[in-house]
Amino acid sequence: MSSNEDKTTFSGESPNARTEEESVSFEGLNVSDRVHIVPLGYEYERVTVPAIRMRADRVYLIYHKGDDPDERPGYYEDIHDDLRGAGIDVDDDNICNIFDLYDTLRTVAELIQANQDHEVYVNLASGGKVTAIAGMIACMVTSGAEPIYVSASEYGQDKEVPVAKNVTSISRLPTYPIQAPSYAPLKLLQYIVNEGPVTKQECIEFAVAAGIDPLADHEGDDTRGLYRLLDSHLLDSLREDGYVETYKKGRNKYVKATEEGQNTLEAFAYMLDRS
Incomplete structure (x- = not known):
């Protein structure tokens, strides 16, 4: 993925124009689709123009789960009409809380992973600030x-009509790799969130049963060794990242998830689902 801004400006044709192509069959070739992931806010042209101009094959529209479908803006139907009229498949089965960073991050990441064999674009201009950050x-x-990111020449405040008009450019934004949580600590975090607070002994039992190394590979009756492995390979990183807290109650040491840990699990649970 390039880290240089690649700005593409389109002009001189109808914003919804798409040339017809002859039917072509591909034998023995893995041909990827162009996929657009689009959280929906109060936008129309900044949804349709990029997908049509960039010749998308499929668009995933993401709706806010708190909205009544009957009260959505009327131009949402125009979005569907324009995209389908351009021969683009529209996937409507995507709902999340677009005002929640972690829920949106999870939803967008899941769609990216589901289309990992295709050419995927995420529209950062079609929703709000939270969806832009999450995307x-x-x-x-x-x-x-x-x-x-899709720029326009006119911006308004009336949500009864699209916020932006007259798209002027579509820009690819630079990205830099971010390290996602590792599988093993994330798997233990899921257990702690779902079952916690739990004792360290229960964490060890879960890790062994779930096949999480090196605990699952540990041989013999060295209990202290298991506790050291639990801390050094799993709990230490979760504590350092602020995802869990440990405390002592009676003779037992307990582990519980923090709010940050719960949010992190919500955002990255898709990594466990595909493993």
């Missing part, structure tokens, strides 16, 4: 999509 993070964590 950028998802692109950087997965390294599987290009974030794009």
Whole structure:
């Protein structure tokens, strides 16, 4: 993925124009699709123009789960009409809380992963600030999509009509890799969030049963060795990142997830689902 801004400006044709192509069959070739992931806010042209001009094959629209479908802006139907009229498949089955960073990050990242064999773009201009941040993070964590920003010449405040008009440019934004949580600590975090607070002994039992190395590979009755492995390979990193807290109650040491840990699990649980 390039770290240099690649600005593409389109002009001189209808914004929804798309040339017809002859039907071509591909034998023995893995031909990828152009996929656009688009959180929906109060935008119309900044949704349709990039997908059509960049010749998308499929668009995933992401709706806010708190919205009544009957009260969505009327121009949402125009979005569908324009995209389908241009021969683009529209996937409507994507809902999240677009005002929640972690829920949006999870949703976008899952869609990126589901299309990892294709050419994926995430529209950072079609929703709000939260969806823009979540979309950028998802692109950087997965390294599987290009974030794009769509500029316009007119911006308004009336949500009954699209916020922006007259798209002037579509820009690929630079990205930098972000390290996602490792599988093993994330798997233990999931257990702690779902079952916690839990004792360290219960964490060890879970790690062994789940096949998490090096605990699952540990041989013999060296209990202290298991506790050292739990700390050094799993809990220390979770504590350092602020995802869990440990405390002593009676003779037992307990582990519980922090709010940050719960949010992190929500954002990155897709990594466990595909493993």
